[in-house]
Amino acid sequence: MFKYHCLNPISAVGMNKLDENYVKTENADEADVILVRSAKMHEMEFGKNLKAIARAGAGVNNIPLDKCAEEGIVVFNTPGANANGVKELVIAGMLLAARDVVGGIQWVQEFEEDGDIAKLAEKKKKAFAGTELSGKKLGVIGLGAIGVLVANVATHLGMEVYGYDPYVSVDSAWRLSRSIHHATTVDEIYKECDYITIHVPALDSTKGMIDKNAISLMKEGVVILNFARDVLVNQEDIVDALVAGKVHRYVTDFPTKEIVGVKGAIVIPHLGASTEESEDNCAQMAVAEIRDFLENGNITHSVNYPDCNVGTKADGDRITILHRNVPNMIGQFTTLLAQENQNIALMTNKSKKEYAYTVIDVDGSVSDEVVSKLESITDVLGVRVIK
């Protein structure tokens, strides 16, 4: 029996895939697993039963990944599951920026009761006119799940698309349209493009990347779109650039006290992933990841531990060990199991940066005493036996 706690509402389409072995708890301290969307977890203390956190979404900057790894908590996300939802809103954002659609709609609403609105609109409409996307240059920074979709669809709108991602995955590279111009420096995007959209994670290396220096390289009247995270754009600098007219519009999915109400800012209340389809996809993927981890020890799409798939458990017990990625860990595990007269049927070890994961299937059954001995090995961070 596993207890789960939800910090945000998670789609029933996914939650319904938890069977009778899973019960909901309102008390996070007693949960085996926590499901979360955007709730901030940095200040949370984690209960001793907590084995996994599943982020139904892509960005994990709301979760203390290293702290979790040190406490033997595996953090999962759902890569790509909401990418189409975000892509569609980014395209909407570009269209909202191209003409003053928002200003026009607001103006029309003021004349709700006016019988002459059709005539007035024809006179007033030039105030909201703009340009077309076709023929403009779009720069996409970050060619992951979302960036690739945005880049590809923009080519069908007649845009000339530049892409920049020094760490692009092979999978993303395969999915990217051949017509996308490969920018080898981010400055090339800044200098060349009429529209610039960012799709990178919030990391120490990306925070504040759009600042006054970056903006100074951009074209007069550039449109910047940020559907990734507020912290990627220096809020003071973007406000200054909007006021000065250097940036024509800043379309963002992240309201901040600095940007709300600034002329030229189109601010959306974090709706990128708020579609039925994205919410269902994320929830289903998160639940599948959790179940495979809790029931079989397999790790898929973890952001703080290595992925590891050893299939379903056989008749004997399966021992899963989360540990630091340092020498002589496997030697200690196998020596201990040999001393306990346990025959190893299967063993796998995977590592990711500072952390590693070892799965050992034994022919027999593992005692609590063996678990305690494994737990007491230096650099072991979590031990679980799946019966």
Ligand SMILES: NC(=O)C1=CN([C@@H]2O[C@H](COP(=O)(O)OP(=O)(O)OC[C@H]3O[C@@H](n4cnc5c(N)ncnc54)[C@H](O)[C@@H]3O)[C@@H](O)[C@H]2O)C=CC1
């Ligand atoms: N508005 C919303 O509701 C949503 C926002 N997001 C945000 O969008 C971000 C991206 O999402 P996905 O595309 O799904 O993630 P992803 O992990 O598939 O792609 C991120 C890409 O950024 C690249 N990258 C990393 N550092 C870079 C740098 N300095 N310069 C250029 N490229 C760099 C990576 O190589 C990777 O290809 C997430 O981390 C999240 O913060 C994601 C989903 C929904």
Ligand SMILES: O=C(O)CCC(=O)C(=O)O
């Ligand atoms: O769950 C949400 O609505 C937020 C989605 C998001 O920002 C992400 O997946 O990174």
